[in-house]
Amino acid sequence: MAGQLSCSPSKVSRLENGLRGVSARDIRDLCDLYDVQDERRQQFIALAAEGKQQTWWQSRNLPYKTYVDLETAAASISDFGVGVVPGLLQTTDYARAVLQAVYPPLSADEIDRRVAGRIERQGLLTRADPPQLHAVIDEAVLRRPAGDNRVMRAQLEHLLDASELPLVTIRVLPFQAGILPVITHKFIILSFGKPPFEGVVFVEGVVGLTTDLYLGPGEGLAEYQQAFGAMWAMAASPDESRTMIAEIATAIPD
Secondary structure (H helix, E strand, O other): OHHHHOOOHHHHHHHHOOOOOOOHHHHHHHHHHOOOOHHHHHHHHHHHHHHOOOOHHHHOOOOOHHHHHHHHHOOEEEEEEOOOOOHHHOOHHHHHHHHHHHOOOOOHHHHHHHHHHHHHHHHHHHOOOOOEEEEEEEHHHHHOOOOOHHHHHHHHHHHHHHOOOOOEEEEEEOHHHOOOOOOOOOEEEEEOOOOOOOEEEEEOOOOOOOOOEEEOOOOOHHHHHHHHHHHHHHOOOHHHHHHHHHHHHHHOOO
16 A cells, blocks of 8 residues: 555554544545545545544543544434433533542543533534434433532433433433343444444443443444344333433432
8 A cells, every 4th residue: 555655654554543634645546546436535535624624622632532523423322321421411510520430530620621521522412413312311320429419400400401402312211121131331322424434332441441442333333223222212201201300300409
């Protein structure tokens, strides 16, 4: 490939590992090399142009830039977790309580920086072309305190407000639904409206033990889609879920 591009092997390595951008000439030469047809070629050219645009998170030094890149481009997001409220639906105080619990060594300034990044991500839901968000939230998440009672009540009220957004659907997985069909933890399925990308599943790693995974077609995406669909079917309806959330919020003492 380096010979075809008239460049060094190190440049090819940096391209393959996402360490540098791709020029229009690189795309042209690679498309010629691999006999890529006009429609797909134009898609790659458009993607390369988008990739050169500066985004808000690139200057924030966030530890999850790869995920935010994918999330921003997604047409739909399917979020499941048994530990905490999905990041796109967290309040500022709830997000701070979660980060303090999960990353106790972090400084207050670093916590504030990560909270700000998480809240800024939520602009996805109110932008001109928001993605669809399908969130399955285990009942335990609604009952597990994060911060004090004020923080938790505000978080549940925020979920009720978010559920009224046109493209946001929240379904609670109640205890009475029984054992889950899969033994898993946090994962998010990102689907894209434009080919050639079918989608990717993000599987959150255990802090300090395992790394985050990004799985595409043939790597587990279909299995995670099936698992999400099964839990979506087990969960309460959106209206029933709103009722559950409201009742739990009301029961929190002052």
